[in-house]
Amino acid sequence: GQSLEQPSEVTAVEGAIVQINCTYQTSGFYGLSWYQQHDGGAPTFLSYNALDGLEETGRFSSFLSRSDSYGYLLLQELQMKDSASYFCAAKVDNAGNMLTFGGGTRLMVKP
Amino acid sequence: KAGVTQTPRYLIKTRGQQVTLSCSPISGHRSVSWYQQTPGQGLQFLFEYFSETQRNKGNFPGRFSGRQFSNSRSEMNVSTLELGDSALYLCASSLAGTSTDTQYFGPGTRLTVL
Numbered sequence: 001g002q003s004l005e006q007p008s009e010v011t012a013v014e015g016a017i018v019q020i021n022c023t024y025q026t027s028g029f030y031g032l033s034w035y036q037q038h039d040g041g042a043p044t045f046l047s048y049n050a051l052d053g054l055e056e057t058g059r060f061s062s063f064l065s066r067s068d069s070y071g072y073l074l075l076q077e078l079q080m081k082d083s084a085s086y087f088c089a090a091k092v093d094n095a096g097n098m099l100t101f102g103g104g105t106r107l108m109v110k111p
Numbered sequence: 112k113a114g115v116t117q118t119p120r121y122l123i124k125t126r127g128q129q130v131t132l133s134c135s136p137i138s139g140h141r142s143v144s145w146y147q148q149t150p151g152q153g154l155q156f157l158f159e160y161f162s163e164t165q166r167n168k169g170n171f172p173g174r175f176s177g178r179q180f181s182n183s184r185s186e187m188n189v190s191t192l193e194l195g196d197s198a199l200y201l202c203a204s205s206l207a208g209t210s211t212d213t214q215y216f217g218p219g220t221r222l223t224v225l
Contacts, residue, residue, distance in 0.1 A: 102153075
C-alpha cells in the first residue's frame, strides 16, 4: 500500500520556525511535493524534492532523505497568513502525475 | 496566464443522480488529474488524462469516469451518486505530467449529495 504520515496539527508563534515532518511508505517513489491549502481554497504548490537534500524557496525550505523515507517542510519567520493546512505528496508513478497525499498538517500561527 | 478553472463551483444532487464536472487546464498544459478531498479520507487521486488518454487511475469504483478533449479540457462524471460522494473535487493540470512537473490545482467543485 501507499501511506504518508504527517502530524495532524502544529501550533507556533509569529516569527518562529516550524518543521513539518513526513514519512512515507510507497511502492514507487519519484519525489516529494509540498502543498499549502487555506480553508476553502485550493492546494497551492510550495516545493518539490526529487533528490536528497535541501531545497530553499524564500521562507520555505524542504528536505528529503530517500534512505530514511523521510522529508520535512521548514517554515521560517512565520506570519499569520501561514496558518493553513500543509500536505506532503509523493509522486509514485514516473510516467504520469499520480500523487499520493499525506493526511495534512494544520498549522496555527498565533500572535 | 489564467489558472485552472472548474465549473460549477458548487453542486447539490440527490442520491441516484449523476453529475458531470468540468475542468479547463492552464493554457498549454496537457495533463489533467482529478482528486477527491473529504475530511475522512483526505486527498485521493481519481485519475489522470494526458493527450486524451487515461494514463493513471486511482482506487475508485467504476461509477467514477472521466475524459479529456483535444483542447485538454477534461470532464469527470459520477453516476448513481451516493451520500459518500459528497466531497470537494479538485482538478490539477501540468505541462506534460513528467516526474518533475508541477501540478497546479483549480478551486474545486464542492459536491453535496442529499
